Amino acid sequence: ESAVPEVPEISATPSLRALVMEDDDFLGHLMDDMFTVLGHDIDVVKDGDEALSLFQGSLNSGTPYGVVVLDVTIRGGRGGIETGRAMLELTPDVPIILMSGYHEADLNSTFQDNGFRAFLRKPFGLDALKSALQTGLT
Secondary structure: OOOOOOOOOOOOOOOOEEEEEOOOHHHHHHHHHHHHHOOOEEEEEOOHHHHHHHHHHHHHOOOOOOEEEEEOOOOOOOOHHHHHHHHHHHOOOOOEEEEEOOOOHHHHHHHHHHOOOEEEEOOOOHHHHHHHHHHHOO
């Protein structure tokens, strides 16, 4: 009798729709790959205006995003904090995770005071994303 090896559970949560704002193309594709591996649907946008447009459209269509991940610093555009605050005004309970590759010491400790659920410091891997999703969705 042949034993079939167990495949470890890698999904952080049941499948959900995610909106990710990342202005770096490579990192946007990487986020797409990581969310796909975790079994989630994802839309990646490059700036806050596009993120807000898709977010509002999802609310209007009755299919809101289950989680939003926003890069704090967007070159030449509205960053994650400003974009996230606008989203929270529309839907106060939307889970928003901030991410940044810059050293923003006060953000790491005070993101929750602004209504955000978790913080990811770049670079991060699949396990860190999975953990942030679990933290952000509880």
